[in-house]
Amino acid sequence: xxxxxxxxxxxxxxxxxxxxxxxxxxxxxxxxxxxxQTHMPTPSTSSTGLRVPSNRKTIYxxxxxxxxxxxxxxASFAFLFAEMVTYAQRRVTGIQDLERRLNEQGYPxxxxxxxxxxxxxxxxxxxxxxxxxSSTSASPPNRPLRIxxxxxxxxxxxxxxxxxxxxxxxxxxxxxxxxxEYMITxxxxxxxTYISVPKEMSMLxxxxxxxxxxxxxxxxxxxxxxxxxxNQPTEMWPSRTIFLLRFxxxxxxxxxxxxxxxxx
Amino acid sequence: MSSTTKASRIGxxxxxxxxxxxxxxxxxxxxxxxxxxxxxxxxGNYPEVNKQLEKMGYxxxxxxxxxxxAKSNVGRCANFRETADMIAxxxxxxxxxxxxxxxxxTSDNNQFSLVFDENPLADFVELPDDGRAQDELWxxxxxxxxxxxxxxxxxxxxxxxFVSDVLRGDDTTEMRxxxxxxxxxxxxxxxx
Numbered sequence: 380x381x382x383x384x385x386x387x388x389x390x391x392x393x394x395x396x397x398x399x400x401x402x403x404x405x406x407x408x409x410x411x412x413x414x415x416q417t418h419m420p421t422p423s424t425s426s427t428g429l430r431v432p433s434n435r436k437t438i439y440x441x442x443x444x445x446x447x448x449x450x451x452x453x454a455s456f457a458f459l460f461a462e463m464v465t466y467a468q469r470r471v472t473g474i475q476d477l478e479r480r481l482n483e484q485g486y487p488x489x490x491x492x493x494x495x496x497x498x499x500x501x502x503x504x505x506x507x508x509x510x511x512x513s514s515t516s517a518s519p520p521n522r523p524l525r526i527x528x529x530x531x532x533x534x535x536x537x538x539x540x541x542x543x544x545x546x547x548x549x550x551x552x553x554x555x556x557x558x559x560e561y562m563i564t565x566x567x568x569x570x571x572t573y574i575s576v577p578k579e580m581s582m583l584x585x586x587x588x589x590x591x592x593x594x595x596x597x598x599x600x601x602x603x604x605x606x607x608x609x610n611q612p613t614e615m616w617p618s619r620t621i622f623l624l625r626f627x628x629x630x631x632x633x634x635x636x637x638x639x640x641x642x643x
Numbered sequence: 644m645s646s647t648t649k650a651s652r653i654g655x656x657x658x659x660x661x662x663x664x665x666x667x668x669x670x671x672x673x674x675x676x677x678x679x680x681x682x683x684x685x686x687g688n689y690p691e692v693n694k695q696l697e698k699m700g701y702x703x704x705x706x707x708x709x710x711x712x713a714k715s716n717v718g719r720c721a722n723f724r725e726t727a728d729m730i731a732x733x734x735x736x737x738x739x740x741x742x743x744x745x746x747x748x749t750s751d752n753n754q755f756s757l758v759f760d761e762n763p764l765a766d767f768v769e770l771p772d773d774g775r776a777q778d779e780l781w782x783x784x785x786x787x788x789x790x791x792x793x794x795x796x797x798x799x800x801x802x803x804x805f806v807s808d809v810l811r812g813d814d815t816t817e818m819r820x821x822x823x824x825x826x827x828x829x830x831x832x833x834x835x
Contacts, residue, residue, distance in 0.1 A: 432813060459674055463676075
């Protein structure tokens with residue numbers, strides 16, 4: 380199996396394809412199937428070699444919020460996700476490898492969901508303040524600069540977008556040795572509802588897919604992080620899952636600088 | 644009341660009352676990442692990606708039919724025309740909240756087309772601009788497999804393939820479905 384490109388390369392290639400839609404390197408070929416998820420229509424897109432239907436039924440002609448409140452069958456999701464896991468399982472060497480693969484499949488979704496979230500926050504709640512000339516003070520900064528607002532973004536809006544409810548808990552590591560570790564808890568992850576894990580694989584948590592999305596959101600905001608999903612069952616919540624976020628050193632250093640500068 | 648109208652009513656009623664829902668974008672994105680992964684694994688060999696998608700769909704269809712029968716509680720269809728309505732107006736409604744149009748029947752009533760006005764799987768999608776994907780990739784090919792798998796479990800061998808897709812620049816998205824044969828009930832082999 381080909382080694383995946385480093386994460387930052389993926390981010391780069393994405394931002395490239397944002398600014399130059401004629402770009403056609405190998406990585407965009409993988410990204411493109413839904414790269415337009417978050418792209419606003421740009422005039423330059425008409426210069427691509429893609430054919431479009433004459434009735435203009437293209438992504439550029441449909442509103443990004445069209446599917447905002449749309450619903451689909453939970454069974455359909457379960458079938459697709461199960462098939463995705465089964466397919467991945469045939470191509471991996473072990474549990475860790477499988478989780479890595481699921482994580483990688485979630486990662487690009489995180490990047491796109493992030494843009495979608497910001498787009499909707501802006502167009503939804505602050506559109507009025509945008510139209511007025513002085514909107515600097517009223518609306519909160521779009522992208523989180525510090526870790527805590529980022530975590531709240533994941534715990535609240537991201538979870539609500541994906542699962543129609545916020546996550547169940549948000550915690551900071553109590554150990555002085557790991558100040559860079561944060562935990563987001565989901566008592567009953569939707570993605571695991573119809574997954575039954577065989578005994579010999581009891582370590583496996585298929586919510587690694589969601590962990591990948593979180594990682595994509597963090598990276599997309601400029602917070603380098605590793606995110607993993609862990610089983611922490613309780614009597615009441617047998618499929619309780621903890622998403623462990625480990626931020627990189629550069630993030631922690633910047634955090635200190637920003638704190639001194641009084642940035643919230 | 645025509646069988647189409649009747650099926651539409653059943654489908655809509657079921658969607659409202661019997662179907663657990665999730666956010667549509669989660670499903671759309673998950674399907675997108677599956678196709679993207681296949682394109683990567685098969686190194687842009689789109690015919691192979693089509694084939695894999697069809698296989699995945701077949702696996703899904705074999706299990707999905709049970710969910711369909713349990714939810715819909717419909718009986719056996721009298722003919723293939725009724726089957727087509729049941730697929731388009733009840734099946735697609737339950738699982739994707741759409742109801743493609745059934746059309747273009749052959750005179751022997753063994754072949755029809757499903758024309759999709761909406762396709763949630765392909766929301767937000769643009770195919771890679773590599774000069775090949777628009778000629779070779781059938782993005783929603785998993786649906787062909789779902790039909791084949793599901794119908795096989797109710798004794799119908801069918802073949803399904805897309806003939807056009809708006810993602811390829813066509814004006815419609817159309818799937819062609821052909822009945823090959825009704826599978827006769829076979830007795831399990833006698834134990835020796």
